[in-house]
Amino acid sequence: MNAFDYRVAGNADIAMASLGGGAKVIAGGTNLLDLMKENLLAPDRLIDINRVPWGGIEALPDGSVRLGALARNAATAYHPLVRDTLPLLSSAILAGASPQIRNMASNGGNLLQRTRCYYFYDAGVPCNKRQPGSGCPAIGGLARQHAILGASSHCIATHPSDMCVALAALEAQVHVRSTAGPRAVPFAAFHRLPGEAPERDTTLGDDELIESIVVPPSAQYAQHSAYLKLRERQSYAFALVSVAAMLDMDSAGRVRSARVALGGVAHKPWRDPQAEDLLAGQAPERAAFERVATQLLQGAQPQGRGPGSNAFKLPMAHRAVVRALETARDGTVRNTGENLR
Known part of the structure; x- marks a missing residue:
């Protein structure tokens, strides 16, 4: 160091x-x-920046919830406002890292964490994220943790956050500040796909700081949401595939609208509004969920070769989307805060 x-x-x-x-x-x-x-x-x-007063969590007059960038992940997940009105977010945060890390990690830092690609963390090998133009040994190499969607010829890394997958489904906004003033960034536009510049993970400027994350009103989804994380061990492991699923159901039991976000499969949380629209007006049945999964994974490509391949992620992600939607349909399992500490 x-x-x-x-x-x-x-x-x-x-x-x-x-x-x-x-x-x-x-x-x-x-x-x-x-x-x-x-x-x-x-x-x-x-x-x-821990003395900057950006650690609050509060309800806004329009029903939105503002999460301070310096609020800790654990405090956010266990906050009564988040537990009661954003159960999907609470579940996603508690699926990540370990209790000790959640006690320290900030909300803003969660959005900015770097990939956990094996090659990115090995200073002895080239990496386009660390040194643009040096190469990507993950392509054709050990790629079990890597992307099946949105990758480029320069990088196939994935974003590691669980919290961000839920925030993508919730259509949050990231509020940032610089000496030039504040601006709000839609969550879908905050993280980048690698393209020709894999060293840039986000659209945050070098002169900007995250002040807060604002989650718009989402009460219609609170009763039917689920976060599913598939990983190689039960705790303290990054997702092979994760799914944030939300359903708005009418009184007849049909789907008015749906939101589905995938994690562990791309350089950013992955959504496809066309896939979500397939559920509008439909009965929440497996056949409909299968169609959503097929559309959501359209264009997915495995990476790596032999034992290092992540081809298993394609059927895994398909089944995970169906399972998460079935779980959401059956009703949100709420965190009480007593059995998760």
Whole structure:
């Protein structure tokens, strides 16, 4: 780890003025410090923003919920407002990492965490995310954890967050600030596919900070939502495939609208509105869910070869979408907060 300066920003203006010139912002540090210890990141200085008052969680007059960027993941998942009105989000957060990490990790940091690609974390091999143009050994290599959708010839890594999959389904907005002023970014536009610039994970500017995440009113989905995470072990493992599913059901038991987001399959949470529209007006039956899964995975391509291939993800993702929608149809399983600590 390199030597660096450490500064504490007492307010947002000081924090924003400190950006640039090799500086990195630190809140929980659960990903940043790992990158520094592995010599994958060597900032000249760290700007501690934990004193900036962006840690609140509150209901807004229009029924939206504002999640402060500096609120910890655990505090967010267990907050009564989130548990009661956004049970999908609570479940997704609690499916991620470990209790110790959730106690430290911030909401803003969760959105900005880097991929957990084996090759990205190995400084001894090339990686286009670390050094553009150096190559991607995951292509044709060990790719079990890698993308089947939205990949490019430069990168096949996946985004590791569980929280972000739920936020994509909830159509949240990311509110950011810079010295030029605030702006709101639709969640679908916040993370990027790799394309020709895999080193850029998000559309966040170098001079911007995440202030909050605003989740619009979603009461119509609260009774029929589910987060399903398939992984190689029960805890402290990243998703091979995850699904956030939400259904708005009418009094006759038919689907008015649906939202489905996939994790573990692309460089960002994956949605397809055309797939969701297939359920409008339909009975919530397996055949309809199968059609959604087929549309959602249209164009999916396996990566890697032999034992390192992720071809298994195609049928796994298809079955996971169907299972998550069936679980959502049968009713949300709410976190009480007592049996999850």
